[in-house]
Amino acid sequence: MPLSYSARLRRDLRDWQERGLIQPEQAERIAAHALAPRGMRHLQTALALCILLLVAPSVIAFVAANWSAMPPSGRLIVLFLANAAAVSATYLAAQRRARDPAGTSHRLVDGLATLSLAIATATLALVGQTFHVAADPRGFAGTVAVLGLATALVARSSGAAVIACIALVASDAGPNALDLGLVRGEAASGSEPWFWMVGPALFLASLSGWLRARETTLLLLLVVLSNHLGSTPAGSMFLLPPDRILSVAALALALGHVLARLSREKPWATRLHGGAQALARAAVGLILLGIVMVSARILGFGGAQPTPAVALAFAAIAIAALILVRLRASASALSATSDLLVLAAAALALLVWLIASLSREPATVWTVWGGIVPALILVVAGHIEDRRELYGWGLALTAGVTLGMLVASRNLIAFSGNLLLCALLLTLALFACRWAARRIDRRAA
Structure with missing residues (x-):
């Protein structure tokens, strides 16, 4: 079975010609349109995303290397400037997408929105470290989930939605995430409010087509939902029970x-169908x-x-x-x-x-x-x-x-x-x- 789209398309075109559904000229036009090079716009977007993936870790590494030597006021200034730069870049990319909805700028908006969420998450952690706030892993994960929900809804970012879902899983796992606590058979105590605050909104946004790349988001939400069903005490099951899943x-x-x-007569119905x-x-x-x-x-x-x-x-x-x-x-x-x-x-x-x-x-x-x-x-x-x-x-x-x-x-x-x-x-x-x-x-x- 061919796995690539081009191989499947060519096979389907041959099959449709043999069945008399299309003419050879139509098959050639379909193949020429579907497999034609898309120009430089996709390459430009891909290169911009690669630049983000390279610049962001380098900046984080540079700040981390000098973090201990910086005074608290300097740390706050650096964090504020980083958040301001990420949010401003996301806003400018969103304005560009609004002017050209059919273009590929939505990927750039998604990447920048996800980057802004990652910076905001790091800011929360670093501020807590700077002012010696008591560690609360479950509360931190829940806060990240709420921030991810807000970012996903405002910027229509599927990447932010995925981070929010991962934060929900981490909220269920609590402080024992590293010892595979995230696959427990029951949600950890205190994580239910975060799930019911974030989960239904993300589910409806994904189902209605407001967010892109919905399969991953919906799958993670279904996993978290499975984790919240049942009445078995937390920690008595190491893996999610198959019957619940x-x-x-x-x-x-x-x-x-x-x-x-x-019926798909209206635009919202079409999005719901997808x-x-x-x-x-x-x-x-x-x-x-x-x-x-x-x-x-x-x-x-x-x-x-x-x-x-x-x-x-x-x-x-x-x-x-x-x-x-x-x-x-x-x-x-x-x-x-x-x-x-x-x-x-x-x-x-x-x-x-x-x-x-x-x-x-x-x-x-x-x-x-x-x-x-x-x-x-x-x-x-x-x-x-x-x-x-x-x-x-x-x-x-x-x-x-x-x-x-x-x-x-x-x-x-x-x-x-x-x-x-x-x-x-x-x-x-x-x-x-x-x-x-x-x-x-x-x-x-």
């Missing part, structure tokens, strides 16, 4: 497809994370066994599948074949995790059916509808789990036998598909 992911996937079917598609893609990414967590739990990491909440996860997956099937029944609906396979992979991983907790077989054996097989289903789903991100992540997950099991497994013979059994079942499925295709072709003839 897969429940949120299934419902988000269904919501994305429902919103994507709304945000809904981004939400569906983020939900698929969260399902991928859930399958990874299933593999980790089966191997014994985290130590938590399935709870009655698994039933709720199965119900959420079933509801999402029912919604997608109903949407697919309409001729005007988006094709949901790949997403149905994604939900099937999630249900299989969840079922294997439930069975593995009741079995006396080695846990390494169950990772074949709870990690590798669901990952292969994601590969098939990505290949069917040319979803290259899903295809690539499915391959990466398959390779990662397989290599990890080859290193960690204590029963390689059983592991090898289960792989061969899986391959045999897939071979039978391949023969069944070919037989069904031949029957359909004969009936059509």
Whole structure:
């Protein structure tokens, strides 16, 4: 499956010509327009971003080298000038974008807004250090999240939104972030107000199309939302429980497809349609994370066994599948074949995790059916509808789990036998598909 856009476009153009959908002249014009060089504007924007990435660390390093020798008043002046320069540059770039909305200046605005947020974050930390303010990591992360929200909404900066989401994750982790506290099964005490203050606003802004590059932002928000669900005391779970992750992911996937079917007659509806598609893609990414967590739990990491909440996860997956099937029944609906396979992979991983907790077989054996097989289903789903991100992540997950099991497994013979059994079942499925295709072709003839 071609992964590059140009290779996929050329393949699709050949396929459309063979089906008689377009003429060769039309295919040449489409390829010439889509693959034509875009001139120097993109290069100029890229070079400007590179300059920012080089200048900003150099200035920070220079100030840090002389920080201890500077008096408090000098430190405040330096911080004030740095913030003023970043905000002024962001304002000028935003004015340029307003004059030319179709240009590439939005990337420069995004980069400058993100830089201004980073400088403001460093300013807070350095001011606290200068005046010996008591350390409060969770409060600091929450403050950064609020600043990131304000910067993202005013400058329409996706980079600032991502920083705000990361700050929310750090607020959940608290002072134990370095020992993987950010993947706890429950939000840390005191972090809920920050999430409910920032999370819904970022979610609505991303879903409505106000912010660009929404998939990353929505995925991080879904992860934080998963971290805030449930009632298990903080710290008793080392990893986010798969049932919680897969429940949120299934419902988000269904919501994305429902919103994507709304009429696009008005500009806001068009933006909402794009945000809904981004939400569906983020939900698929969260399902991928859930399958990874299933593999980790089966191997014994985290130590938590399935709870009655698994039933709720199965119900959420079933509801999402029912919604997608109903949407697919309409001729005007988006094709949901790949997403149905994604939900099937999630249900299989969840079922294997439930069975593995009741079995006396080695846990390494169950990772074949709870990690590798669901990952292969994601590969098939990505290949069917040319979803290259899903295809690539499915391959990466398959390779990662397989290599990890080859290193960690204590029963390689059983592991090898289960792989061969899986391959045999897939071979039978391949023969069944070919037989069904031949029957359909004969009936059509």
